[in-house]
Amino acid sequence: MTVKPESDGKWRVQIDRKGMPRTRRGGFATKEDAELFEREHLAEHRIQYEQNLDKRSLKELIEAWFMYHGINLADGERRRRALLQMATDFKNPVASQLTAEQFVQYRFRKTQGEDAITFKTFNNLHGYLAAVFNRLKKLKVINYNSPVCEVDFVKIQERQLSYLSRAQIDELLQSITSYCVNLSTWYVTQICLRTGSRWSEAEKLKRKQLHNGRITFEFTKSKKTRTVPLDPTFYRALEIFADYKNPEDRLFDNCIGSFRRAVKRTDLNLPRGQMTHILRHSFASHFVMHGGNIISLQKILGHADINMTMRYAHLAPDHLKDAVTLNPLA
Structure with missing residues (x-):
């Protein structure tokens, strides 16, 4: 990552950092203009860069969520067990690298077949996992939005609640x-x-x-x-x-x-x-x-x-x- 003068008196910027788009641009009239472009580019891609550096597993984030927030919930321990089972089903990936496609594929597997769970039950699990990322971001434990939070919940046909006569x-x-x-x-x-x-x-x-x-x-x-x-x-x-x-x-x-x-x-x-x-x-x-x-x-x-x-x-x-x-x- 450098700011260098060119032969014609103008300035050139080269940014080559792992986890960020590689960029080379010249023709800046002053060094200050080149440095300003450099700072803006780094700020724009900083979150993605830091996300790529976060190598914590999904189970590690779940345990952090439980320590900072889940332990205070009435059903916190039950949620923790359900979340850890989800992480096991995912083969415990790096949490920052979990994609929406992986999550949707997991939903398909869990809601089909002989041992399938209902869409309502899966929506509950979806909500638990999204809450982990949202809560940890709010607490500044992580600084990125997980694609899981952007996946739409399955729409469930609303039914009248049953009751006894x-x-x-x-x-x-x-x-x-x-x-x-x-x-x-x-x-x-x-x-x-x-x-x-x-x-x-x-x-x-x-x-x-x-x-x-x-x-x-x-x-x-x-x-x-x-x-x-x-x-x-x-x-x-x-x-x-x-x-x-x-x-x-x-x-x-x-x-x-x-x-x-x-x-x-x-x-x-x-x-x-x-x-x-x-x-x-x-x-x-x-x-x-x-x-x-x-x-x-x-x-x-x-x-x-x-x-x-x-x-x-x-x-x-x-x-x-x-x-x-x-x-x-x-």
């Missing part, structure tokens, strides 16, 4: 009452249906989280506590069940297996992956169908983004009712 809820509760030896199963199911809580939030409740007719959920997905009132009769039954327990004692035994067996004893055909989450969807759906407020529902469910709660808006009695009176045939 009152008759199906009664059938499920009857199965639990009749056959489940683990008494915790009935109470945890009731709490999920009455508060819209996630199964893990209800199953891991401690005695101290019951107070004044309410349940306060801790260690939630959003890492924020939320408090939901309960029907007085059910709350008294809960207090009787928990009467002998100390504040830090868990209310219930692990009972997810008992719940699954109870479902299998019914005629319910639940969507894939919604064995317990159907209870949360059922609470939210019935809440809206009975005229509940979307903002209140957001607070009850603990959604950070109102768009998550709006998935239930179409169930409201007055949702877009103007379509009936304002259509051209009305």
Whole structure:
């Protein structure tokens, strides 16, 4: 990389640095003009140059992401395992050299064949990997944009969330009452249906989280506590069940297996992956169908983004009712 005078009194620039486009240009009137061109060229290609110098593997970047950010997420360890598996599938390349084409080819392999995962599941993995690069760039651990972040997510056909009718809820509760030896199963199911809580939030409740007719959920997905009132009769039954327990004692035994067996004893055909989450969807759906407020529902469910709660808006009695009176045939 040099700035040299030419025989005619003008100046010439030659830039020959590994990782940058090779450039030779002459005819600059002054040395200052030649040096200015040199600086501008280096600045323009600096990021690409430094990216080529970054030889850290994909697994190294994933571990850096986990140390700086992932460890603070409620599901950080689960994401870390999924990301490391992706890196293994990619044969752990140099992270800065991972291309969009490689990523799209990987997506094809993962979503085809007998062991294929759904596009929705892959979109989750895509989001995790893109977040690694975006977060590390924000923290200035890297200074480049990965092509992975530029790949479009697969568009998924939006579907209405499934929920249980009152008759199906009664059938499920009857199965639990009749056959489940683990008494915790009935109470945890009731709490999920009455508060819209996630199964893990209800199953891991401690005695101290019951107070004044309410349940306060801790260690939630959003890492924020939320408090939901309960029907007085059910709350008294809960207090009787928990009467002998100390504040830090868990209310219930692990009972997810008992719940699954109870479902299998019914005629319910639940969507894939919604064995317990159907209870949360059922609470939210019935809440809206009975005229509940979307903002209140957001607070009850603990959604950070109102768009998550709006998935239930179409169930409201007055949702877009103007379509009936304002259509051209009305």
